[in-house]
Amino acid sequence: MVLSQMDAGKALTAAAAKGNTSEVQRILDECRLHPDTLNEFGRTALQVMMMGNSKIACLLLEKGADPNVQDKHGIAPVHDAARTGFLDTLQVLVEYGASVNIPDQNGALPIHIAIREGHLDVVEFLAPRSDLKHANISGQTAIDVARASCMPAMIDLLFAHIHS
Template sequence: MMVLDGFGRGKSLGAAAARGNVDAVRRILQDHRLQPDALNEFGKTALQVMMMGCTSVASVLLEHGADPNVQDRCGVTPAHDAARTGFLDTLRVLVEHGASVNVPDHSGALPLHTAIREGHGDVVEYLAPLSDLGHRDGHGADALAVARDARSPEMVELLERLSRSS
């Protein structure tokens, strides 16, 4: 059995999460009784560095008590990362485990704003009813303005339809 210090454990957990290796993540958490929010050498938790498309890794970390609302030095949460990369299933797991979709990053952007800018319509459709559509980012733009700025008529239409139906 490998003996690891605090950073070594956080590094191993983060590396396993980044590779999407759910078995290794589970084993490290159980065998070493490691806190799921242990930091790696870059000051990030496993949830922050995990392979975003690997929903099972997110589930194991969250079931072991990882903080779904952890923010990096730019205020970015795992929900922002999932919205940016378009991984709807991972975003759903985060929300089911208490991730707030209304925590702005340091630029004032919500995960919804990030998904709009990246053009992930399915993520926008999921986030819009859960999000504060009137929230303005650091440039004073709400979700609809972000969609207009992104020159995305599909997003504008989607947001207008969603705001009418709410």
């Protein structure tokens, strides 16, 4: 079955969003589709994938997906993984070259988002890799976000990385 590029992109992103690893593999192999093929909404499979499925992330990245692809709001897959707290997916993204220092349109780095969402394990992973002096458009650094969120454990963790 020959699919148009748009239909193939739609099928690939749908399979990725559902977390269907075998279907993602099949579409990439049989259709010889580039993993960054866009769906009808202009998004790639990596942008819409089920964040809790690090196998899909790995598969797409192995086939050449751009780990730093951003949507019109500046949101990259690392922002989504940080927001949802999927450390395993975040680790795969970083392993394949995703930058943890890409700001979204609000100037937020993934660490700002992980702090706000209360994902301590994700913050622990991001802290040594992140620009902790980076401020979002409100002028808040990671520590400021932790203070505003009243999260003493996060504040302590961040101070330890700043002063190490």
